[in-house]
Amino acid sequence: MNQPIAALLSNAMNDELTVNEIEKLIEKPKFAELGDIAFPCFTLAKKLKKSPQVIAYELAAKLSDGMIQEVNAVSGYVNIFVNQQRVTDNVLQAILRDKEQYGSTKPVEENVVIDFSSPNIAKPFSMGHLRSTVIGNALANIAEKNGYQVERINHLGDWGTQFGKLIVAYKLWGDKAAIEASPIEELLKIYVKFHDVAETDESLNEQARASFKSLEDGDEEALSLWKWFREASLKEFAAIYELLGIRFDSFAGEAFYNDKMDAVVWELKEKGLLTQSEGAFVVELEDMPPCLITKTDGATLYATRDLAAALYREKQYGPKKIFYVVGNEQSLHFKQLFQVIGKMGYDWSKDLQHVAFGMMLKDGKKMSTRKGKVVLLADVLAEAIETAQRNIDEKNQALEQKELVARQVGVGAVIFNDLKNNRMNDIDFSLDQMMNFEGETGPYVQYTHARISSLLEKGQYKERDIQFEALGEYAWPVIQLLEQFPAIVQKSFEQADPSQVAKFSLQLARAFNKYYAHTKVLADDQWKQMKLSFACCVAIVLKDALRLLGISAPNQM
Structure with missing residues (x-):
């Protein structure tokens, strides 16, 4: 409009x-x-x-x-x-014609790369990892809706000094049998113990740095332990991603770029960008601290690996944009990274975007893997699904596929609770609040879709040519929202902000429920099929909005 x-x-x-x-x-x-x-x-x-x-x-x-x-x-x-009549007919006819393609942009021959989730291996997948994972997945879905081909990359944290710490911790306190029985749990224990002991014994950090250097140099024992830690973690992560319904095109993490970093350092040197500073090599930058490229012992850092990754992705995918969905505490790192790439003479540095977000808090405080203060995402999802199951048992025991619906509602509640918030805001999560069927929650939107599905079934709705008229005053706010959906989809991509789709779905659900409260949709009158066609349009758009967020829309609840 x-x-x-x-x-x-x-x-x-x-x-x-x-x-x-x-x-x-x-x-x-x-x-x-x-x-x-x-x-x-x-x-x-x-x-x-x-x-x-x-x-x-x-x-x-x-x-x-x-x-x-x-x-x-x-x-x-x-x-x-x-002219409400004209707008109403145009919008609803377009939705009935295009179905789930309503609001989609014609496919373009352009890629976007989205780097998201990226957990550290050998550490548990905590609630702290949820934000990057679900924001990135929603942004990928929204990018596809806008016509782009998307490369979903899980840039695993599978390299770096923390693996030197883990190797030292394993050699000192590790129990192979216990780790094989429960890999992540046991690895977390020895990792936390390392940091507790290192607070009074600085030599442990020296040992960790030496162990990581030996890993970079290809030491056989270090590499064997690293591969073991990585495989155990990926197996556990796979179960989480399956539950969340999230896929990736690549799991090329930091280690993938280990043999590509020398070329980056050489190029920086050839272009006269490297400066020696206290034995380390840096790139001097404008209006911010220099970017550290190699340490005094020659070991590489996040910046070195991210430079190698950016150059590789540009060559491999030729993307229109590369999005990095990473917490806002890494803002300086990405400002440095993008400026270094620009100084290297690559004008595509302007196409790199840090999609920052706030923290997931527990009782108002940041979670810390080092201190062991972590809430496991698997536990939260399991509890959400169990809560949904109890609600179903209490309210609708005759429901078919109860376990599937409980999983869709429980997982959807956790995802929606994150995505309804502006991504820059911190979130202090509450499971009780997430699962509320009456509040600004995923279950509320899902229930609205299920309610419409039930109406369509009871009214024996069949698609037919309809002239939309006399829908009533409470339908117009719904029509206005439906008309805005394509613009919301476009804007949410341009601003890398999935919360706009989540907020839209809440507004649409509320507006339809208000219409339903004042309208006898199933009244056996001459307008019955028109009202059902209108409801069907709402269901189509609600379902697609939830899909963009990575959430299922059950037909029954």
């Missing part, structure tokens, strides 16, 4: 502003009686050398189109009432 109105406004002002510029200025009036769309004329005053009030009157007089019902000029605004 905004785009065609913006085109009319642009034409009326002789292209003084582009359609895109006008779309960004368009507002929704605070009160319905003021109109469906408002265009403020204040930014045009200086350009046209007229008052906003005069500009508004002149524009209002020029606007005429079948989509517009009424136009008023009020206090420097052009307030527009659209």
Whole structure:
């Protein structure tokens, strides 16, 4: 609705502003009686050398189109009432025609790479890893909806000094049989013990640095232990990803780039970018600390590996953009990384984006693997599924496929609780709050979809040609939301912000439930099939919105 109105406004002002510029200025009036769309004329005053009030009157007089019902000029605004009948029919017919493709952009021959999840091997998959995992997955789905081909990369933390620590810890306190029986749990124990002891024994950190250097140099014993730690972790991670319904195209982690880093260091040296600083090599940067490339002992760092990864991905995929879905505490690292790539002469550095996010908190505090203060994601998911199962047993024992639905609702609740929040905000999670069927939760949206599915079944809905009319006043807010869905999908990709889709799904569910509360959908009258067709359109869009977030939409709950 905004785009065609913006085109009319642009034409009326002789292209003084582009359609895109006008779309960004368009507002929704605070009160319905003021109109469906408002265009403020204040930014045009200086350009046209007229008052906003005069500009508004002149524009209002020029606007005429079948989509517009009424136009008023009020206090420097052009307030527009659209032809609700025409908009309603256009939107609903488009949804019935396109089904789940509604809001999709025509496929383009361009890739985007999304680096997300990226847990450290030999450590448990905690609630702290959830954010990168679900934000990245949703962004990948949204990118595909926008027509892009997506490479989903799990840049595993399978290299670095922490493996020197783990090797030392295993040699000192490890029990092979115990680790084979419960790999992650036992490895976490000795990792936490290493940090406890290292607080009073600095020599342990020296041993860890030496062990990691031997790993980088190809020491057979160190490599054997590293491979064992990695395989045990991946097996455990696979179960989590399967439960979350998340897939990857690549598990090429930090270790994958071990043989590609020398070329990066050489290139930096050849281009005169390396500077020696206290025995280490750095790249000096503007307005921020230098980027450390190699330590005094020649060992590489995150930056070295991320440089190698970026160069490899650019060559391998030729992407339009590379997104790094990593917590905001790494903001400086990525600013340094992108600036180094720019200084190397690669103009595609502008196509790299750090998709930062806030922390997952427990009782208002950051979780720490080092201190052992960690909540396992597997435990949270299991508890959420169990809670959903109890709810089903209490309210709908006759439900078919109860275990499947419990899994869809429990897992969906955990994912939605994360994605409904602006990604930059910290989240202090509460399982009770997540599972509430009445609040701003995943189960509430899923239940709305299930309610509509039940209506369609009871009403024996069959798709047919429908002329939409007389849907009632409570349908119009729903229509307005449905019309906005394509723009929401586009905007959420442009801003790398899946929360816009999550918030949209809540608004749509609330608006439909209000309509349902005031409308006898199954009343056996001449409008019954029209009302069911309308409900079907809502179900299609709700289901697709949930799918973009990585959440299932059960037909029954």
